[in-house]
Amino acid sequence: MATAPGALVPAATCAAAQGPVHVSEPTGYDAILLAGFGGPEGQDDVIPFLRNVTAGRGIPDERLEDVAHHYRHFGGVSPINAQNRTLRAALVAELERRELDLPVYWGNRNWDPYLNDALREAHANGHTKLLAIATSAYSSYSSCRQYREDLADALEDSGLTEALQVDKVRQFFDHPGFVTPFVEGVRAGLAELRSRGVSNVEVLFATHSIPSVDAQRSGPAELSLGDGGAYAAEHAAVAEVVMSEVGATDTPWQLVYQSRSGPPSQPWLEPDINDAIAALPAAGRDAVLIVPLGFLSDHMEVLWDLDTEALETAEEHHLEAVRVPTPGSHPAFVAGLVDLVVERLEGARAADRPALTSLGPWPDICRPGCCENVRRGFRPAVAGLAP
Template identity: 50%
Template sequence: MTSYDALLLLSFGGPEGTEDVIPFLENVTRGRDIPRERLEEVGEHYHLFGGVSPINRLCRDLKAAIEADFAAHGVDLPVYWGNRNWTPYLADTVRQMKADGIRHAAAFVTSAYSGYSTNDQYLNDIARAREEVPDAPEIDKLPVYCDRPGFIEPFVDATKDALSRLPEGARLVFTAHSVPLSQPNRELYVAELEEAARTIAEKAAPGTPWDLVYQSRSGPPGQPWLEPQITDHLGELHGKGVRAVAVVPIGFVSDHMEVKFDLDVEAADLAAELGIALVRAGTPGTDPRFAALPRELLGETG
């Protein structure tokens, strides 16, 4: 049994049409003084996919998978969904939860790690949304889950599959979203990524060499961020004679834009130019083991 009366699926959000792209990017970068030209440049990534980020569809699919898992295990809780940067906005979802009589919800965030942008910022989002809604329900964020089998095991299977499609001697390259070196809790974020990469590598391909690299850097060119970037790293691997890599995006729970463009387009195109065979491993998405995580965490914390 749990003391909660609802689950809130909390995510980043993304545009669902060409007219949404720039307003969405303005939401993401608000307060950071990013030039309009840079927004338009990044917007082209979305326009390659019709102006639609996969993330909202993936959240709908995950919500349905969580609801199915709840039903299969006798968990009688409604599942709500809210975003930081696009509809359905979190404050609107909290408003609906209040209208439905929800008093105490648990939040499952589509980000597995500790750190500011991956954990603390979502806590801030929850606090701000509750401030906008008088007498809002209490909302507790469920713990990070980067070390949980429901997150790790889908990546293990995806890594095995990626390696099976490459010649013998392929190298593992784990990727995650870069963050500024000045960001709070950066060290914890990196430590958790390293441990997740090590665990997946040991389970999927013991003895296979692996690297942890970063992607999707933004911000001013002079601001130091976590490195190396995957594009730079591919060049270094090429110089060392590596000709096959399995890229495993452990920083992401689903195949959203940072995966579909930064890896499947940008990194893949560079690898092809360098003569490197590259296979990108899948993400947990709606894997039943991942969809079971909210229920498992509720059982431990509720």
């Protein structure tokens, strides 16, 4: 992928091209790119969508049907596209409120509208410097580097490598705008459970499981954050902040995982949320509060894995259960995303950037070797230093 002369970061603006940890030079972006995961919008879309998601892994359609029935249960429609339309509209309104003249384009990695289409539209409208917001808050291959690789692919496939510059906001797992909706949700959820007369509640902070080998390589290679890498460390740090902000540090909690999809022979992060729920009665619990800490909106893995399977498991074990909302288009979350844009517009110093854990503020430019996928190797990616 081409870069500006002397640049180390592909497709970057001049301020980001040399790969500073935090970009402290103001940058005149002329558009925002909301980068989503994508989802089917009808029964005929389900298998083609899942083929896109699993491309290169050789998974036959009959195995994809094991996941497809989750979507078919809801008419073949994932709510994620509608949620991103709502988020985009909220971002536009917040940008206008702050008198920031930045159009917001939206493109997906795995379904229409694709990133390629969004880049072509931005280019056709005369925009050349885009700042991307990925709809994922944490560090791992699937939640950060794969977005950056797909942005690089989209530039190449659309023939716009030489015409567009694309930077990306930092991972925002500990930004107050992302954390505040969970603080509010946990506070309300605990109050709801207490109103039902239960007294022994455990809080389960849920996120998507990933292969252990990917977790170990999540985040910059020079960090030593344990077997779960930056991915697990970030979630645990945010959970601690939430419990502290709620004033519930005496309430037991744990980080759990969901939505595992790999072969049984491949280790993935554990414990599974359903196993954790099943163990709660023996620990003296009579209620569970489920917090979808790894997710931005109520997409399929929240509706199925949590609202269907996890709540059924809680009922089977005679536990009262409440599931906390995701940030969605919560005003604090939307304002926080625009704050991340303003950081880059103004070139804010790291010391002036809000972060609620000791891990942040996370780098603007991903460090060399960050979030390696050992099965695929390093592929071209924007917004980071090679490899």
